[in-house]
Amino acid sequence: MKKLQNEITDFLKEKDWLDQYQHQKELAAALSVEAAELLECFQWKSSAEALAENREEILEEVADVMIYALQIVESMGEDGTEVIRRKLAINRAR
Template sequence: MYKKDLAISISLEAAELLECFQWKSTEEAISENREAILEEVADVMIYALQLIDSLGEDAAEVISKKLEKNRRRF
């Protein structure tokens, strides 16, 4: 897969995740769409992990570095 296509797929799957919450309270959305929410989150994560891998990086290391950066910022 091309890196651009993976990035596009992340955005599209994130939009599908947002649809699970559209016009509902958080509680309603989770109650009504829990399985769909989990599936969409998984899709986003799968594409993100594939993109990291396609860039030749280790996902655990990339995430760890970002968490540390965020910790220092906040």
Template structure:
């Protein structure tokens, strides 16, 4: 099985479990794209807080407790992103692959390697 197939199956399984969780609690009524995108932004902000005042080096050297807290925030981001995508009929794996193809064209290796510049400045 290819990595993409395993990832798609894993996301599909997660989405099914997540949708059942939401349905059992009658939360679909609150899950408009507007509300989900706002919740996603809030969770991304909570993720950012863990790194806000760390140096570059320190951000790479999290303690076990810090890593667990970051992991929980990443999970929250993933949950809201998946709910939003599913609600809009977007396959996140396909969308990411398509975007990567676009980025490969915008950032050719010979121009972008080792550079943090935007594609318009390469």
């Protein structure tokens, strides 16, 4: 996953967005907006209907959420794989 985080960082550098948008608060807000856009894909539909009608849009919104989540992790100097593994360990212990 670190390779993917690096790829996202390289993209942000190419667009000159790295320093402007790498503040955790703004990234968390952007993640929330993208999650709301994902939810909107399902609004007033069953899961089956939403997937039949909006499959690609749903996948794009999921990707946006994941990108912002990985940006937050990267901005904190962490590896996404390890962060997820730590959380899984916590959840297993419950």
